[in-house]
Amino acid sequence: MTETTETTTAAAAARTVLISGASVAGPALAYWLRRHGFVPTVVERAETVREGGYAVDFRGEALDVLDRMGLLERIRELDTEMGDAAMVDAEGRQYATLPAVVFAGDLEVLKGDLTKMLYEATRDDVEYVFGDSIATLEEDEHGVRVTFERGAPRRFDLVVGADGLHSRTRALAFGPEQQFVRHLGIYTAVFSLDNYLGLKNTGRLYAAPGRAANIFTARADAEARAAFHFAAEDVEYDRHDLAGQRRLIAERFSEDGWEIPRLLHEMAQATDFFFDANAQVEMDTWSRGRVVLLGDAGYCAGPTSGRGTSQALIGAYVLAGELAASDGDHSTAFAAYEREMRGYVTEHQALGREGAERFFMPAPTQEILDMLAAQAPENTRTTPVLLRDYAAPPQPTPAEGTL
Template sequence: MKNRNVLISGASVAGPVLAYWLHRHGFNPVIVERAPALRDGGYAVDFRGEAHLSILRRMGILAELESARTGTGSMSYVNSAGKPQAKLPADLFAGDLEILRGDLARILYDATKDHTEYLFGDSVTSLTEDADGVTVTFERAAPRRFDLVIGADGLHSNTRRLAFGPEEEFVRHLGVYCAIFTTDNHLGLDHTGHAYRTAGKLVAMYSARDNAEAKAVFYFGSPQLGLDRRDVVRQQAVLAEHFTGSGWQSDRLLHDMRYAPDFYFDSVGQVHMDAWTRGRVALVGDAAYCPSSLSGMGSGLALVGAYVLAGELAAADGDHRVAYARYQEQVRAYATGCQKMGDGVAKLMVPDSRLMASVLNRYYKVMPYLPGKNMAAKIARKAAENITLQDYPVGLPGSFTRRGTAVGQDLGLV
């Protein structure tokens, strides 16, 4: 097999999943991660449908993920006094399996650490490709040679910037910013969440880790602000400027924000690219086709993309030119469908007028009694399952026979 030595940038979801499958197919993956250690905290992510669950089952981690699931039920919209006004079903938010991103990262790390080299606290500074491979320089580690380089480093991908061009050419801002952090479950939420919406703003809390803690989430509408992604002090100041005096739990949560160990703040955006590969470099997950954090599709899409990319590299016996083309053929339509789930959600999440916010609050109040009450969840499930996955045998280089496994069927244990 050719091109066995593969560098992966990013240790969130797509990176470790890709490393897992590359190892199973006979490759030697190395993961470089800017953070000094695994990132804890973060928002809840979900998987839905057999396209997602079958891959997790094959990886042997589905049972562990289920044991760490949030178990969050329905979400209630409340008024300024905290009185529930409307309730939305869990399937709309949590899919078949919801888990905190930090817990997911830990489980994926445990599944790969014995056969994947991890370089924490480092990042790539240059990529120099020639006919035989790629010379990679790092901020801290000595330069190394790899056969292939895969960017799995998210919306603000460093790999994409180095190999394809500046971020503004590919990232579309959706007019919303998001902040999330861990706080005390001072409302006593029991596997549920409350959300309070006003014009251009939404603040929410939901319980986590068997109600021992809670996640505070803020969304607000804004054009791009040009903030330094590492300037937490300024980010928190901007959040306070938008939400101080907004009502419900806003001021209490803004106070707690100052002491949160895992404060996260970012713009909400989508990535659109004509090609996800260039030479020996490829992108996977949010780096290539981020559907936005509002879509509920990001982690599942990253999971599928990583599975297919590793499988196609194995099927092509390491020939990246053939594998990269097939990877894009397999995933392009699926990614487009998942991205459509993110389009328009921003305006529904943070409507820009009091009138629209009032209309949406009233609609959610009567939605449980409407004929199409489950339509949104059904649309999300259809998008999540809209792919035919190939069954890529492991441990048998060169023996691949292309055959589809229809979603809805188990891919089988290996």
């Protein structure tokens, strides 16, 4: 941030919204806020748009949101087109096939590709500040005074936490993480590597008691993504110590066969290694005063739900629309946003808990896997979110000045 004094322009006092987080929920919200005449600013701790990451999938109304953003066809061009995946044992022998319908959703793309596309769709008329994060929030009747780790203080009308499972915004406005985060008993590491197995739009999955590993192709089979998963209750680790996280994975899988030794070697070299607990965020309310939470920050359903990206996109659409419908009355808008989303989120979190319970199935038979595939359409039926056609006025001229 370059300014040395606090911004207090009339435009900033009227319709400004600070969004913390530039993954999926944040840029999607910024897109819709601009459409409705607000002036969003997105602050992101990372120095640039985050790349890498595993595949994410879209279901139901999330596809409608992408269509209304004019991005659906472009997203479809990036579909992983993942087919069925082979289940293998420690010697690499295939013993069952996991149908793609179980894990790939209606449409699946790499998370890094989605994040990049959302950023490119908004960067021309949304202010992005990379390499910084919120330090403090001080709310009064006129807005929120925000201080940053690096930049000068500013005032905003509203603040949105779209900063994920370990949300700094949530901690500042609602309290410590342990009050709201519920672990699902699974830890996961994800990273990129070459498609050294020569797979074609498919994957390999290895399972042992309390452990699993998989590798899937990506980007027209030119690359691959791999993941390690293990079952455990609360594991103490430093979220910023990547070397320590790699050692933790290596220790858990040190005696496993199949391709595990090679995958551990690739993991040690990966530049986009990511490790975290599978968890949910459970809160009685997603807003407090002029601060509101969006996506995983407020209602993470866990990776085992397969709904995180869909919730982020739909939540962004609804939140921006309700702010527009209430003409910026945040109390009315936040209450309506929660009414629209609560049932949808509750059902997804139940799916996440169910998925975690059966995640480490001991060498499932083909009969069991076929049964899961047969149930997939039923599992994707969730409490619908009726996507209102919030009228969007002409976009305003971008606010002058930068952070």
